[in-house]
Amino acid sequence: MIEKRLETSILLGIYEAAIKLVSKNVEFVQKAGLSNQQWIILIHLAKDPNLPYLIREKHDKPMMASELALSLGVTRANITNLLSVLMDKKLVKQIEDKDDRRIKRLTLTPKAEKMISEMSPERMKSNEMHLKGFTKVEKEQFLVLIQKITQNIINDKS
Template identity: 35%
Template sequence: MPMLMLKDLPRYECLLEGARQNPDLDPSACEAFLTLLRTGDEVFGVVERRLSEHNLSQGRFSVLMLLWKVCARAPESGCATPARPPTPAELAEAAGVTRATMTGLVDTLERDGLVRREPDPNDRRMMWVQLTPKGEALIKEMLPLHFRMMACLMQPLSETERKTMVKLLNKVLEQASGQRAPAQPN
C-alpha cells in the first residue's frame, strides 16, 4: 500500500455540501477520482501482500516478469526476440522507473540470487541482466498464482463490465498522460 489514501471515502452528500461552498468542486468528478485511487490502492495492497509471502514486491516481480518474457519468448508468439539480455536502463524504461531505482532493485534481486549481472562484451558501459535458474523457477511458480489472483479480483465483473471499465479507464489514462506531458514536439 504505497500511497496514502483516505480509508473511508466521503459520502456523496458531503461532496454536494462541499460543492455548495466551493464552486470548483465537481461532485461526480471527485467521487470518480477518489474511488479510482482508493480501488487502485486496495488492489495494489492485495497484490503486495500475496507477493510478500514469496519475498517479492511489485517492483521485484515486475523485473522478474520482464526478464522471463525475454528468455521464454516462444518463436511462434510473434514478438521479436532480442539479440541479447536487457540492460538495467531498458528494464527501467519498461518498468517506468528511473535507472537509479533499477540499480537498487537489481541489487537486491542479485543479493537474493534471483538475477545475475554480466558485462556487455561489446560496450563496456553496459550490463546485461538475466534470470538465474532460481529466479526462473520462482517466476514460473508465481505466475499461475498471480493470474489466478487477477481473475479472483475481477470475478465480480462480467465480461461486458470488464470491457466497459477498461474503456472508461483508458479515457482517464489518456487524459492523465496528456496532463503529464502536454506536448511532445520531439
C-alpha cells in the same frame, strides 16, 4: 466545499484501487519474500505480456535498467539498488551487451523462472477473484478505457 466530479471520482478511484492492490494483493508476493517493486521487476524481465509497458513497446532483446526505470517511474539509481538486492537473492543476472557496451541486459536466473511459474496459479486465482462478477465484455471494455486513461496521463505534458 469541493464539488462532485465524475473525472475526479474516477482518478481517485484508480488511485485507491492501486493502493488496496499493493497492500492486499501482495499475499502471494509476500509469501515469496518479495517487495512489490521487486515482483514488478521480475515480471518485466519475464516479459509478462500483460504489462502495459510491454504492450506498448515491442521488446525482442532482454530489458535494461533504464527501461525499467521508465516503466516504474523511478530513477535509474533506484533501479540499481533494487537490482542489487535481486542479484544478491540470485534471481537476476546482468549480461553485457556486445553491440553497445554501455548496456547491461537483465535476465532471470533459473531459480527466478521456477519461482515465477510456481507463483502463477495463486496469482491467476487472485487476479480472477478481483474481477469476480464481470462479464468478458465488461473486462474488455474496461481494459481499453484504462489504457486510454494511462495514455492521456502520459501524453499530458502540461
